[in-house]
Amino acid sequence: MSRLVLVTGGSSGLGKAIAVRFLAGGDSVVITGRTADTVEQSAQEIGARGVRCDASSPTDVEALCGGLGGRVDVLVNTAGGNTDLSASGRGESLSGIAAAWRANLEANLISAVLTTMAVLPLIPSGGSVVNVGSIGAEYAGSSYGAAKAAVAAWTAGLSAQVGPRGITANTISPGYIEDTAFFHGQLSDERRDALIAATHDQRAGKPDDIAAATLFLASDGARHITGQNLHINGGAFTTR
Numbered sequence: 001m002s003r004l005v006l007v008t009g010g011s012s013g014l015g016k017a018i019a020v021r022f023l024a025g026g027d028s029v030v031i032t033g034r035t036a037d038t039v040e041q042s043a044q045e046i047g048a049r050g051v052r053c054d055a056s057s058p059t060d061v062e063a064l065c066g067g068l069g070g071r072v073d074v075l076v077n078t079a080g081g082n083t084d085l086s087a088s089g090r091g092e093s094l095s096g097i098a099a100a101w102r103a104n105l106e107a108n109l110i111s112a113v114l115t116t117m118a119v120l121p122l123i124p125s126g127g128s129v130v131n132v133g134s135i136g137a138e139y140a141g142s143s144y145g146a147a148k149a150a151v152a153a154w155t156a157g158l159s160a161q162v163g164p165r166g167i168t169a170n171t172i173s174p175g176y177i178e179d180t181a182f183f184h185g186q187l188s189d190e191r192r193d194a195l196i197a198a199t200h201d202q203r204a205g206k207p208d209d210i211a212a213a214t215l216f217l218a219s220d221g222a223r224h225i226t227g228q229n230l231h232i233n234g235g236a237f238t239t240r
């Protein structure tokens with residue numbers, strides 16, 4: 001049976017690759033992003049339905065949910081990114097620090113919480129929620145890492161909440177993944193080399209590495225996997 005899969009932030013990078021994987025398996029996919037043109041273009045390119053929606057806006061999320069047809073089998077919260085890389089000039093004043101921290105919490109934590117809370121009533125037994133965290137959560141000196149650590153912590157609690165309804169909830173935490181717009185052109189060759197050197201398999205991750213694992217977590221074979229944080233990073237961070 002074809003499922004309805006909602007991928008927030010599905011117009012680029014990991015989200016787009018995740019959408020492509022589900023579509024290839026015969027599912028119907030709705031992708032979102034904040035930029036109407038990009039969402040529409042990506043949706044047409046891959047054969048999904050595109051909806052402009054800022055996942056950190058309660059109004060946008062309510063409007064999105066109203067148009068989903070009453071059922072979402074799989075929710076993938078990919079929307080996010082490190083707002084320290086996309087904004088500049090906040091300075092080191094306390095108000096600048098507050099703005100920078102709030103931006104990363106809004107972009108990565110609040111966005112996933114709002115979308116999940118709105119979509120949860122539409123998810124049937126057998127459904128899944130997959131939240132995208134980050135290896136950065138393990139080195140959480142920054143607001144981005146702290147926000148992603150919060151995503152993983154909240155997801156574990158979400159799992160306990162939805163488990164009795166037959167729904168799974170997991171975090172996927174990627175390491176460095178190339179072919180995305182994540183770094184906004186700010187990744188130096190030296191930093192990229194260092195990120196790859198830190199892996200055991202000596203390569204960057206690909207969006208499809210994340211997409212394949214997401215598809216698995218939403219599959220019949222993964223029904224007893226819930227409340228977990230799956231690291232996908234070539235060994236750059238190990239859980240032991």
Ligand SMILES: NC(=O)c1ccc[n+]([C@@H]2O[C@H](COP(=O)([O-])OP(=O)(O)OC[C@H]3O[C@@H](n4cnc5c(N)ncnc54)[C@H](OP(=O)(O)O)[C@@H]3O)[C@@H](O)[C@H]2O)c1
Nearest residue numbers: 009011012013014033034035055079080081177180181182
């Ligand atoms: N690439 C990596 O190395 C890496 C590593 C660890 C974790 N991650 C995480 O992976 C996720 C996907 O990032 P990516 O690497 O694929 O970067 P990307 O290519 O920049 O994709 C981010 C996507 O999210 C959308 N987006 C951002 N904020 C949004 C919001 N508030 N509401 C709706 N859509 C939003 C963007 O579209 P608009 O800008 O048009 O809204 C875009 O479609 C992020 O959560 C990121 O933190 C990435």
